[in-house]
Amino acid sequence: MDGSSSAGNTSSASSGLLPTHSDKEVGQHGPESVSLSGSQNDQSLAENQQFPMKSPAGIQRTEEEKLNLNKNTNHRDPLTDKRKPSPRHESKLDPLKPVLLPSEQQLGNTARTEKQNTLTNNLKTEHLSSSIHEANPDKTKLDPLPKQQQKAEDPSKGSLLPKEAHDSNKLKPEQLSPTKPGQPKPDPLCTEQKKPKHEHHPGQSEEHQTQRGLCPTNQKRDEEPPPSMKDLTVLGSIFSKQNQKEQNQLDPALEKFTLSTPERPQDHQDPPHLNTQQTPHHPPKHQLNHQIHPSTMAPPAPPPTIEVFCDQVWPFPPGSSGEPKLCGFLMKQGGPLKAWKQRWFTYEENKNQLFYYRTPQDVTPLGWLELSGATFTYPLRAERGTFHIRTPERTFILKAVTQELMLYWLQQLQVKRWQHRQTSTCPDSTNSSSNTEDFLPVLKSPLGLVGEGAASVSLSQTLFANVSIKHPLIELQNSLHSRKRPSQECQSVFHLEVPHGTPPKSGQTNNTSTLRTPIEPPTPSTPPPSATPAGQVTQTGGRESPSLLDSWSRKTKIRSSFTMPVLRDDSASCERTSRLQQEKQMLMEEVKAQKELVWILHKALEAAQLEKRTCAEFLAEKGEQERLELLRHRERQAVDLRGRLEKAEAEVEALRGSVAQRDAQLSELQEKVTKMIEKNNAKQEVIIKLSDQVSATMSDPRQSGSSSSSGLNSQTFRQFQQEIENLKDDIEAYNTQNKFLNSEIHQLTKLWRNSSEQEKNLMEKCAYLEATHCQVESRYLGVLRKLQETKSLDTAQRDAVQKLIEDALKGELKSVMRVNTTSGHDEYGFKIIPDYEVEDMKLLAKIQALEIRSHNLLHQEGVERPLLSRWAQYLAGRSDDALFASPELKALLRASVPQEYRQRVWRWTVRARTRTIRERHPQRYQQLSEKTRKSPHPASRQIELDLHRTLTTNQHFSSPSCPALQQLRRILLAFSWHSPGIGYCQGLNRLAAIALLILQSEEDAFWCLVAVVETIMPQDYYTKNLLASQVDQRVLKDFLAEKLPRLAAHFENHNIDVSLITFNWFLVVFVESLPSDILLPLWDAFLYEGTKVMFRYALALFKYKEEDFLKIHSSVEIYQYLRFFTKTVTDSRKLTNIAFCDMNPFPGRLIKNRRTFHLERLQAELRELEEQQKEFVTESVQRKDKELDGMVSEDDDDL
Amino acid sequence: MAIRELKVCLLGDTGVGKSSIVCRFVQDHFDHNISPTIGASFLTKTVPCGNELHKFLIWDTAGQERFHSLAPMYYRGSAAAVIVYDITKLDSFQTLKKWVKELKEHGPEDIVVAIAGNKNDLGDIREVPMKEAKEFAESIAAIFIETSARNAVNVEELFQKISKQIPPLENAEVDSNESFKLTRQPAPSVRRCC
């Protein structure tokens, strides 16, 4: 593609643009302005579309131009002005340009157009193409001139007019013109290069020029016919604007130009040219011409200039500079009727949206598609050109005119989507658009159908045919807008309307008129009659607003009137030549006849002379005798001659006979030959058929059998072939679609990867920020809490603090839960902020929640991810049954199981622990369930009582209708039957509930309960008197004294019996004592390792808060703190670390020994107690008796 | 004002509303699905009484029978015990009698006993006549009151009555005579356990 800088591009651009320069002699041909007129329309349309209100600068400019024109009386200027910038801009801005090379377009277009426009005959096309080509030279000729003028003017005028204004007026027409397929743009470079050549090689052949026009890629610089002085000046003027000033000064051409201006005035007077601009009529046909179809020509108008224009006029993002604007007409299926409506689609870079309007001129879009989230596809089984854009909200069904156009759109949309992504998110990442084989090659934009230029290529619909029913309001707005548009602008749009010859009223009109004038050829050559291409008319007609249509019709009218004389001219000359030729023919024949006559006369003369000689001889004889002799001799001679003559005649006769014979023979032979040929042909046909069959049978082995009897099968055979052809077509289509979809998938994957990476980064960032935020907030709340407790505050301050606390608590839910869950529950349904019964604890609760959150967030990266991958590695490829006890697993479990694996790991542990029982009673749970249905267990009353009060803070158990509660009931009832010794003990409901939450299966949860109660916990943990539980409390106290002697002493000093609190922990394995993010890791290890984990954690909890305890010196406060301190543990990692590292060594044997020791003592105590009770009972009975006795005695006393 | 810490324990059958009463008293809050007490729970509340402040250290115990063996840990050293029954459950009244007995046998000698007939908002399904309960309470010289944790009826009064029953520090000995006396004090040596 061309470089981005104009300077650098000129050379490269020249190749693409060169053809445009194939200039012909000035004014040789009639109006070449087909493209121009179209382009102007386009330009105006584009203007409308882009800026409903015309920029004042533009208006100003036009005014100025007018003035200039008047001064200079050079009407060409405007045109040149317009044209000049275009080439440069194109080269600079349009990277796609090479893509647009006319030759390619032509080829592609011709193919298409031939199919499409069967109506236009070759002649027409030829004419058109030729005319177009010829038009180019004119333009080029014109261009230079204006340019120079511009140059000269600009500096002098003080450049009041913004560049854009120029461009808007001048640049667009070319690029927009739909009718200009091969229209070459004047390339500054080319012109420059050509310039010297012009001078040297004047009067180059037209053919060359036309060729250039047709094949722009072909650089033929030498053949430029030097048009005129003006041309030269023009050429000189094509330098870049920066250089213009100096150029002007240096350029001698400028002077020439000024000098030459007077020559031109007559151009103005020729009205037809102005009006006929749209219709090209041009004579000289080139061999290549036939390839170019009018419709195909339309595309060449390169959008780039428009793009340039847009860029200049609008503050477009830099990203857009490189490419042509993506816009064009598409059919959109919509409405309740699913009708196709033509819409003007425009891609908006900044928003990455595709807007669609009813017409290109509309200001308010009917709607838009958000591309960032869109995917593209196209169905095979729909009308050609149909494609879908799927956004999360809906699917847009669109249709392009052709399949190629559709693919172009899709590709462009992909590119845009990607580019937008890149620019908006990570601007530095390079767009590595890898076009692998599997993807479609990058399509070139089908010119004229996409881009601003397409605005004029309406699909011949009536003006209101595509009115949106759904958007009446927008329609109204748009129409209002169009009506509101300043008249001046309207004029600019429809400048062609201005009747030629009338004095220009506005600069605009003046410009246009002047523009057109040069187009007129001063002397009409003898071109064949030209016809306006039907396609062109339709193209321009449909979209134009009524006024435009008016102008159009007027134009055409005028044109026709104008073209007539030319036509006459042409035909006359033709006739003349033919007449002359005829004459010549006749004369030749005459000459021939004359020659023959001369020859005959010669012969006669010879005979006469001979006679005369004999006569003279005869007269010269002296005597009669001699004369007689002579006579006789002559007679003899005569007889002899006669005889000879007869002989000769006979001979002739014979020869004639033989000739006839030969003729007969010849005809016979010829007949034979023809017969032979026929035969041969027949044989060849047979051979072809056979070979076809052979190939068919080769390709289709099944047919081999039947192919031998080909006569019958030939019909089916042909059908098959047809089918095969169809299938091949299908395959082709599928291939294309596949390629496209491949690229789509690839793109989407890239996009996805991109965004997921970004998401990850953002999440990390967010987590970090949130963590710090949480820390800050918790610190703030901590300060508030301290302040609250401070006694030194006066009442005002106290109130203020209170208020701050209230505010902080109000924002509670929002701040802590927003990221995690909206419900305020974690993944297992536990509340993130625990409910604390006491009001003043709420602040603390929030502080803790914040701290837990910040810890979790900070650990996410460093700890949880690696852990997750470790687990993933460990579990990869292992079936649940294949898990086996190992130190590795133990370590992993101590580090806690990631949520996604917890269920699986717990299930495995539970199954491993209950294997023997389950093997003995395979259907245990089902049987127990059955039993519970039949006979209610005595414990069921207590179970019912506790059921609805289980884990009430958890989502899954919060409401009585929760299905989990039914499961829980069945589990507990089954367990009470399963273990009659225990039946139901308050607390088992919590164990079962946790099991149910994690395992998500009733039966698994039941077995988990069994595992905990029967295999993990010591015997009698839940039975009457909870003996083993009480033993464990004593064991714990021993360990506390051992591992945390300071704290144990502290408790001792304050008469604290920790078992009042810790009993609870052990009985329900910390359920509802610890927040879930500590509880579940504890359970992970507990299920695997057993009760030792409880001791470890219990001690770790005390260790964790040891200092806090040591600071408290009131037994009540210590108890109070004991009650909730477990929930204030925020750093679960630290706790785990203490539990499994700091508490070492922790031999299991020790626990066992202590248990047996304490069990024995406790049992002894209980026995003693029982005895005492018995004793007491008997005693009390006795005493009662005594009392009674006493009373009686008292009574007796009274008595 | 001097703050006096008074250890109070709540005893009674499971589900009679011990925890609810404590919750109502301490937080003035009632929750239908209050979590069953396991082991025991501990709450405090300070109320003024005369020229003293009484800080109640309330030990709410688990009601299930098998937890009875833990009860001594909680009522040991208690200044008062609130034995709660559910007026809609005759069973709970029987259990109450058991608790009275146990306190007689093992509780502190001067412990103030209060009998609370809870859920008196459910009077229409009452199973324990107030008269019977009242007579029983009088028979053991215990405080009697019918409460409703749900409707916040008599909960404050319950603890106020207890406050009043607590003998002033100076003449604890004198006052203790007036209150219900345990006929027999359990041997402290036996209770080394918890």
Ligand SMILES: Nc1nc2c(ncn2[C@@H]2O[C@H](COP(=O)(O)OP(=O)(O)O)[C@@H](O)[C@H]2O)c(=O)[nH]1
């Ligand atoms: N209607 C009513 N229900 C109560 C009252 N007090 C407690 N409850 C309910 O009785 C059930 C058991 O209460 P709870 O305080 O746990 O009894 P605890 O086992 O003695 O602690 C709960 O569902 C309470 O909602 C009350 O005054 N009226």
Ligand SMILES: [Mg+2]
């Ligand atoms: Mg309770």
